[in-house]
Amino acid sequence: MTDVLIVGSGPTGLTLGCDLALRGIPLRILDRRSGPHRESRGKGLDPAGLEVFARLGVVERMSAAGRRGVVLRKYFDRVHIKDTPTADGLLIGQWRVEEVLRERLAGLGVHVEYGARIVGISQGPTGVTARLSDGREVSARFAAGCDGGHSAVRGLLGIPFEGHTEEAPTMVLGDVAAPGLGRGHWHQWFSSDGGGIMLCPIPGTDSFQLQAAPEQDGRGEPVAPSLESFQRLFDRHAGLPGIRLAHPTWLSSWRSTVRMAARMREGRVFLAGDAAHVHPIAGGLGMNTGVRDAEALARALATALGGPGTEGSLDAYEAQRLPVAAALLTDTAQRMERVMAAVREPGRGTEAGLD
Known part of the structure; x- marks a missing residue:
């Protein structure tokens, strides 16, 4: 014992x-x-x-x-608005x-x-x-x-x-690579329709943690997290055609x-x-x-x-x-x-x- x-x-x-x-x-x-x-x-x-x-x-x-000292880089309707320093703390996966x-x-x-x-x-x-x-x-x-x-x-x-x-997922999450996206900021794109997507660089990796409001299908139902859905969400909110998400190592949904x-x-x-x-x-x-x-x-x-x-x-x-x-x-x-x-x-x- x-x-x-x-x-x-x-x-x-x-x-x-x-x-x-x-x-x-x-x-x-x-x-x-x-x-x-x-x-x-x-x-x-x-x-x-x-x-x-x-x-x-x-x-x-x-x-x-x-x-x-991670800095939040803020975008609204695809336009860079400002950078906001974070409070004391440590970013770590x-x-x-x-x-x-x-x-x-x-x-x-x-x-x-x-x-x-x-x-x-x-x-x-x-x-x-x-x-x-x-x-x-x-x-x-x-x-x-x-x-x-x-x-x-x-x-x-x-x-x-x-x-x-909550019955419906509030957010989809995942760890993905985003070659070409700067790793010096926590990128946060929000849109006037209330949607958005965020990519936070995880130290010691090539990955970003992605968080986004779920994509919806033709019936208004949330789409399960996938690399393809993440890319569509990224294209919609970030509007950066040169960035292709890749190498998903974690896919998840979060309910409030x-x-x-x-x-x-x-x-x-x-x-x-x-x-x-x-x-x-x-x-x-x-x-x-x-x-x-x-x-x-x-x-x-x-x-x-x-x-x-x-x-x-x-x-x-x-x-x-x-x-x-x-x-x-x-x-x-x-x-x-x-x-x-x-x-x-x-x-x-x-x-x-x-x-």
């Missing part, structure tokens, strides 16, 4: 793992995927997130892999954040165990047992579900995920979701990150909030593992982080409304979500 079982090896689970390992606490990290991904996904660290990584001894490596954290963990003797899908959880007075799809069982004194918005852990615990999800778990603790099992709360992307707070969840949970678990009579510290985790999650949902929903209004004004856009 190990002390802590972490389910999920995204930024939240890996941050929790690093924090616990640095405290000398035995742990295991399981992930249902077959291996690491290379998708940009959440692509920004704010000062609070960077503070956590500084304490874990990885902020210098992340800073070297990322980029500060999520896959790179995870890679740096995995390397830190490996140096501490911990490796992610891939291909491990959780299908059952049981608890007793002294521990938790997770059953895997291949029939194996893993036991620990405590467990943490850091396995994303579709959390298997949350589902197995029967914890309601309250809120709503505002949900949070009814609780973040069930006995000896805890939720953190997107497993506990999912919200609009305006403001770039998702990955950063999960990192702060992990920091708080590591502190609570370390105290509880310190000796008899200390498990009461575990109540502090939910008491601290559940109100943060509730406030986050309200805040980001308001930020999203500001962004959606701002993109209809020449020279305005995503920075409205930072106000």
